[in-house]
Amino acid sequence: MKKLNALFALVLLAGAASAQTTWNIDQPHSSVGFTVTHMVVSEVAGNFKDFTGKVVSKNADFDGADVEFSAKATSINTDNEKRDGHLKSPDFFEADKFPDITFKGTLSKAGGKYQLKGKFSMKGVTKDVSFDVTYGGTIDTGRGVKAGFKLSGKINRQDYGVKFASKLQDGSAVVSDEVEVNCKIEVNKAA
Secondary structure, eight states: OHHHHHHHHHHHHHHHHTOOEEEEEOGGGOEEEEEEEETTTEEEEEEESSEEEEEEESSTTOTTEEEEEEEEGGGEEOSOHHHHHHHHSTTTTOTTTOOEEEEEEEEEEETTEEEEEEEEEETTEEEEEEEEEEEEEEEEOSSOEEEEEEEEEEEEGGGGTOOOOOBOTTSOBSEEEEEEEEEEEEEEEOO
16 A cells, blocks of 8 residues: 555656746737837837737746747837838738737756747748847746746847838838847736
8 A cells, every 4th residue: 555655646647847837928018019110220119019928837946948029010009100000001011911920949047047949930931049038036926926037039020021121212121120129028827
C-alpha cells in the first residue's frame, strides 16, 4: 500500500510540475506602441487600440512561456485622423486587405535577461524577430494574480511590404524605415 501511495504522489507531483498557466492581456492596463523618425529631425509615436494576446507558462518566472498576440491594423492611433487614415491605406498597412498584425513565439530567460523570439506577421509577410523584455514581477491583488512586462525592439517596415517612400528635397526619407516597438503589457492569470 505504501508503494501505491508513493506512486500516486509521484504522479501528482509530475502532473503539477507540467501544469500550464494561461495569462490573458489586460488591455485597459497595457499599451502597444511604436515610434518612427519623421522628417529626419523628430519622432512620431503611435499605438494600436484593439489588441489581444495570451501567455502560456509552465514556470513561475515565465521562462519558456509561449506568447501569442494580435492587433487590428484599423485600430492604429497617432492622434491625427488624417495621418491614421493614410496609415490604413495601401501606402502603409493596407488594413482592409491585411486586418491583423500577429506574433507567435517564446519568452526565454538567460542570465537574468529575457528575450521574446518568434514570428511577426504584418501585411501578409512573416519574419523572425527578437525583442528585449523586462519582467516586472507577479502580484496577487486579492482580486486576481497579475504579471507585468515591458517589451522593446526594432523592425524594418520595408521587410513587411510597407513601402511608402516619400523623400525630402535633400533625398532624406519623410518616414524612417526603422520602427521602434515599445509595449507595456499587464496580464491576468486565467481562472
